[in-house]
Amino acid sequence: MNDTVDKLVIFLAKRDGIDKLVKTFQYVSKLVNWQVEATHPDLANRFKQWEVSSGLSRKAFRTGRFLTGFNGLRRNPGATPTFKFLAVLANAGEMVYFFFDHFLWLSRIGTLDAKLAKRMSFISAFGESFGYIFFIVSDLIIMKQGVEAERKLIALQEEEEDSKDAKEKIRKIRGDRVMRLMAVAANVADLIIAAAEIEPNPFCNHPLSLGISGLVSAWAGWYRNWPS
Numbered sequence: 232m233n234d235t236v237d238k239l240v241i242f243l244a245k246r247d248g249i250d251k252l253v254k255t256f257q258y259v260s261k262l263v264n265w266q267v268e269a270t271h272p273d274l275a276n277r278f279k280q281w282e283v284s285s286g287l288s289r290k291a292f293r294t295g296r297f298l299t300g301f302n303g304l305r306r307n308p309g310a311t312p313t314f315k316f317l318a319v320l321a322n323a324g325e326m327v328y329f330f331f332d333h334f335l336w337l338s339r340i341g342t343l344d345a346k347l348a349k350r351m352s353f354i355s356a357f358g359e360s361f362g363y364i365f366f367i368v369s370d371l372i373i374m375k376q377g378v379e380a381e382r383k384l385i386a387l388q389e390e391e392e393d394s395k396d397a398k399e400k401i402r403k404i405r406g407d408r409v410m411r412l413m414a415v416a417a418n419v420a421d422l423i424i425a426a427a428e429i430e431p432n433p434f435c436n437h438p439l440s441l442g443i444s445g446l447v448s449a450w451a452g453w454y455r456n457w458p459s
Contacts, residue, residue, distance in 0.1 A: 238458045250292050251452040257285035258445030265438035290336035297329035300362075317369040324362020331355040356428035363418040363425070370411040370418075377404045410455055417451035420444040 242248040260282040268275040300322035309315035335351035337343040381404045388397040423444045427435035434440055 241458045242453075242456060245456060246292060246296075247452060247456050250289055251449045251456065253285050253289050253292070254445060254449040254452070257282050257289065258442045258449065260285065261438060261445065262442035265442065287336065287339060290332055290339075293329055293332060297326045297333075300326040300329070313372075314369060317365045317372075321362045321365035321369060324358045324360070324365065326362075327358025328355050328362060331358065352428055356425040360422050360425040360429060363422050367415055367418050367422075370415050374408055374411050377408050380404060413451040413455050417448040417455075420448040420451070424448070 260278040264275045264278040264282060267278070304318060304322050307318075309318040331351050331354045334343060335348060335355055338345055338348040338351055381401055384397045384401050384404075388394050388401075391397070421444070423435050424441060426432075427441060
């Protein structure tokens with residue numbers, strides 16, 4: 232039991248798991264559409280439809296997701312005043328993002344006035360970028376603390392040979408660092424995508440930038456959510 236197929240089933244049973252899979256579809260189709268648009272317009276249109284459909288499907292999966300941030304603040308607000316402050320700002324931004332994303336989805340599928348879509352998209356993207364900045368800062372601080380703790384443990388290990396406790400702590404610190412690096416990579420990538428909506432510019436709005444950013448975010452999420 233618990234082979235690759237078992238792990239894939241467990242992964243896809245999670246909301247984040249299926250979201251990362253569909254996000255991969257969304258941004259692969261965006262890149263294919265960009266690549267074949269000039270030479271095969273009919274094929275490009277098919278991939279564009281796949282991209283749009285995947286994006287709308289992901290919004291449906293995220294119904295009620297804004298409660299995750301609220302519950303995170305309620306249950307685990309942070310160990311120190313600094314982390315509590317960062318957690319409030321980060322989760323507040325993410326809650327705004329997911330909450331207004333509901334209205335963006337409803338306006339794009341025609342349930343609400345389509346004219347609302349642009350405004351809802353801006354508010355949602357602004358909340359997303361605001362929150363991710365503080366998630367990134369928080370992760371960078373924790374990684375810095377981890378590096379300092381690891382150095383102390385390595386020095387201790389040199390003094391006390393064959394210290395199993397120190398080895399185990401170092402292993403955990405390094406494992407946590409990898410996960411946080413994946414989180415930072417995903418958040419930076421999503422920040423680029425959000426910036427393209429907030430302040431359109433040639434770099435962020437280029438299909439290649441959006442496509443690669445989307446895949447970095449999706450695959451970093453795959454790594455973080457894949458069952459161990």
